[in-house]
Amino acid sequence: MSHYKELYETQGFVIIPNLVPEPIRxxxxxxxxxxxxxxxAGEWPHRRTVGRQFxxxxxxxxxxxxxxxxxxxALGEPVFAKWYTSRPLLDAAEALLECREDELQMELFNxxxxxxxxxxxxxxxxxxxxETATEDEEREALAVWHHGVQWNTALYTDSCLYIxxxxxxxxxxxxxxxxxxxxxxxxxxxxxxGALQVVLQPGETVFYNSNILHTATYDPHARRATLHACxxxxxxxTSRARNVLQHGLLWMKEDTFRAGxxxxxxxxxxxxxxxxxxxxxxxxxxxxx
Numbered sequence: 540m541s542h543y544k545e546l547y548e549t550q551g552f553v554i555i556p557n558l559v560p561e562p563i564r565x566x567x568x569x570x571x572x573x574x575x576x577x578x579x580a581g582e583w584p585h586r587r588t589v590g591r592q593f594x595x596x597x598x599x600x601x602x603x604x605x606x607x608x609x610x611x612x613a614l615g616e617p618v619f620a621k622w623y624t625s626r627p628l629l630d631a632a633e634a635l636l637e638c639r640e641d642e643l644q645m646e647l648f649n650x651x652x653x654x655x656x657x658x659x660x661x662x663x664x665x666x667x668x669x670e671t672a673t674e675d676e677e678r679e680a681l682a683v684w685h686h687g688v689q690w691n692t693a694l695y696t697d698s699c700l701y702i703x704x705x706x707x708x709x710x711x712x713x714x715x716x717x718x719x720x721x722x723x724x725x726x727x728x729x730x731x732x733g734a735l736q737v738v739l740q741p742g743e744t745v746f747y748n749s750n751i752l753h754t755a756t757y758d759p760h761a762r763r764a765t766l767h768a769c770x771x772x773x774x775x776x777t778s779r780a781r782n783v784l785q786h787g788l789l790w791m792k793e794d795t796f797r798a799g800x801x802x803x804x805x806x807x808x809x810x811x812x813x814x815x816x817x818x819x820x821x822x823x824x825x826x827x828x
Contacts, residue, residue: 540634543746547635547688551707552737552747558627559692559742563618568694570616571764575652578606583614587649602657604757605767606650612795623648623768624804635688635746636772644687644771644814645791645807646783651691651699651755653763660756663719663731666749667782670720677710681750686775687782689749692766693739699755699763700737700745701728707748719752728754739765749782773810780818788815 547553559567577583587605609619622628623645633640664670666689668680691700703715711719718731728734731752737745747753749769757763771779790796792812797805 540631543631544634544637547746547748550704551751552702552704552745553635554737554739554743554745555631556740556743558631558744559622560625560627563622563625564694564742566618567622567766568764570618571650571652571694574606574609574614574616574650575764577614578603578652579655585611602654604652604654604659606652608648608790609650610648610796611790612793612799613790617799619648619766620800620804622766624801624807629803631744631746632688632770636686636770638772638774640803641806642773642810643807644773644779644810645804646687646769646771646779646811647788648766648768651763651765651767653761654757654759656759658756658758660724660728661754662722662724663728663752663754665752667779668750670722674710681708681710683775683778685748687749687769687771687779688746689769690744690746690767691739692744692768693741694764694766695741695762697739697763697765698736698761699757699765700739701731701734701754701756702737702747703731703733703752704735706733707751711752715752725754728756770807771814773814777814777818780814783811784815784818 543553543555574583578586583606585607586603587607609616610623629640629643632643668677672680691697712732714732718725725731729736739745771783788811791808797808800808
């Protein structure tokens with residue numbers, strides 16, 4: 540894993556193949572198909588909709604591009620938690636975060652899907668730094684954002700993600716700010732200075748620092764089921780609280796959810812709850828829609 544860690548530190552992202560064992564991959568594909576069908580039928584309310592980049596959601600927009608909270612016991616799909624706490628995935632997270640297993644913190648697990656009738660793009664953004672941030676504010680935020688890792692695992696070929704390598708370490712240049720200081724989605728993602736397109740084959744996972752400059756395009760004609768999740772390290776204290784807790788995770792404190800986790804999962808959940816209980820007041824939202 541040392542080679543992957545070096546690439547991750549340098550570029551802000553790294554692609555690792557074969558983290559999903561074949562038996563679990565088959566289970567995940569079937570579970571995703573069921574979850575997507577329920578979401579599109581309006582039976583699962585926790586979704587991301589066309590016209591909104593981040594929660595909260597607008598019920599007036601029926602076309603979904605993401606499914607939130609896939610480990611929620613009400614969905615009845617235990618394979619998601621099974622994979623989130625699997626040994627291959629945790630080995631990768633520990634290596635990239637340079638932490639021990641007992642320091643891993645359970646965070647978010649969602650599913651990215653193709654909308655059915657809208658082609659669109661997200662705007663260029665960092666997940667926990669506003670587009671209006673000054674150069675000094677960006678520099679300060681980027682200095683503490685190494686306590687968590689985000690990833691996309693493709694079950695089918697996925698070419699949606701665009702990133703700017705090395706932007707996890709430095710504030711935007713003036714030309715990059717020109718492409719990322721408004722609420723507008725890019726007409727051409729590759730017009731962003733330094734941008735590249737990440738193409739994942741089935742079974743590949745891209746791990747990335749979520750404060751790297753990134754965007755994504757969504758094609759209703761390209762089948763997509765991409766596992767989108769993040770994990771933290773307790774070494775970060777409450778630095779990740781806003782980015783994680785803004786999504787509403789009270790259900791993760793319920794006995795039903797805890798009972799469905801293995802020993803590793805329960806330990807990771809305990810670390811998340813400890814962080815949540817150490818934060819006072821409303822954490823707010825990282826970004827505006």
